[in-house]
Amino acid sequence: MASNLVKKYFREDHLPHIWCPGCGHGVLMKDVAQAVENLGLDKDKVVLVSGIGCSSRAAGYMDFNTMHTTHGRALAFATGIKMARPELEVICIMGDGDASAIGGNHLIHAARRNIGITAIVFNNDIYGMTGGQYSPTTPYGEKGTTAPYGNIDRPFDIPKVAEAAGATYTARGSAYDAVRTTKLIEEGIRHKGFSVIECASICPTYYGRKNKKGSAVDMFRWQKENSVSVEKAKTMTPEELEGKLVIGELSRSEFPELTEQYQKIIDKVQIK
């Protein structure tokens, strides 16, 4: 029996989803629905924009105004939607490669502008849809089909990149920690400016198999045992934090939101 949440927020006739058994994305998609439910938003006024990749299929399953766009460009489309109709609640779901490689330019500039969009990154550390190539978040030394001898690139810390570029709310959750992740997404949507919530997902099919991480259960257990709250992380040394998943609200700052600023320009110069 489908839960009330599924009935209310999912397009049941387009389920089941295409994600592999054990993928963390389904949990994260549910967290997004739960966050919207908790906030009591009007589904007709929510626009969910996604790019291309495993994560981006979420748009097709969720019962909002949904736009599955081109690879990496979700935030650019979303910027047009939000600028044109600031009253709409615009949420982007992107993957790690989608958001920070091909879409990296759009990510930093959406952050710089502080446009009122909620960017949710389902980070599974790999390009899943194309079969397991290393991504900008694949940890150093780990393997992908295009890094058969180990990844020699330094990975991005997506919330840090976003914060440095000007995002006024950044956070990290995980597929394991659904309750806390839902709250972080909720807070990101409530936040007026540009918010980025990185959600650590798991990809047992490619990342897990390539790097001998065991089953989906083993990978979730890893998330459980290696998650550290933001509060606890403050008491730990960089060495102690090595390889840990810091979960919670990572940064928050103040800057005027873009569409509100533009409205002020209109109010000033519009010829009545």
Add this chain to the structure above:
Amino acid sequence: MKNVKLMQGNQACVEGALAAGCRFYAGYPITPSTEIAEGCAARLPQVGGRFIQMEDEIASCAAAIGASAAGVKAMTATSGPGFSLKQENLGYACLTEIPFVLVDVQRAGPSTGLPTSPSQGDVMQARWGTHGDHPVIALSPSTVEECYTLCVRAFNLSEKYRTPVIFLMDEIVGHLRESIQIPEEGSLEIVNRTMPKDLNAPAYECEPGSLIPSFAPFGHGQRYNVTGLIHAKDGFPTNSTEIAHNQVKRLMAKIDENLDDILSWEEKDTEDADVLLVCYGGTARSAYSAMEDLQKEGIKVGLFRPITIWPFPAKRLEELSRKVKKVVVAEHNNGQILLEVERVVKNNCKIDFIGKVNGTVITPDEIANVVKEG
């Protein structure tokens, strides 16, 4: 009272867009189209619209499409190198049937080329630049006044057929200054998209007898899905070979079966012409002069100027080519519309060509010489 203004082509394009109801512009700086962005930045908030300078050409094309999906008529403008970058999302708009106007003020290429000398080198890119079979409407203005009126038509066609329209300007008309008569408010036909009668109906369902689905902007309660994947009438992806076939065929048919409405061209002195000049955009201006000079010498020359470049007004050109001894194609490239003319004219008459790729303007004398060469 007549409202006559001295205006640059790029500026006329901005004013035409506003008259058509455009209320959103996203762009990235590139010459020779920059004045369009500058004009929109100044003018849009004055009419309650919004302007944004995006981080790149790809993003500005995406933002324009996003704004249109949210129900606001949108435009982006660029030039050669930027036109290449916009191709990705142009294809997305073709398949998702989201209207917007993409202006390309052509400059000499390839690559960075000769900034910002005149060229018409993007004619074939306008037709086939984005991957896959897709419908295209491209319009080419020859005068500053046409930069205004034809830009209005670009929006109208885009909304009517739910397809992106390429406004294929060139540096000659973009930077030209002429006095134009601004049409009176209310005198222009303005086409707006039609809302679906039933918000519960599949988002891409066409009314009986129509090839164009109606269009509810985001936020109006239909909550449909938009995707760049081949999709069924409900907007959701499918791998059905039958649906894929039908979708691409319908996209092409909505243009091909409405040619009488879409096609436009100008003819001058074609009735008893021995030689027919085929020119468009800025080049047509040299052709007019050449024609006048040649007619003074007693040579019977006519002009055929496609205004819709794509779809190409093939049927009329074919008819005319049966009546003349020679067709002369002049364009600022190495022979792009020439390929289309050859395809249409076949062996009906001789075809001569003059093209320039060095960033200079084809002069009336150069065209006249080709006409006289026999």
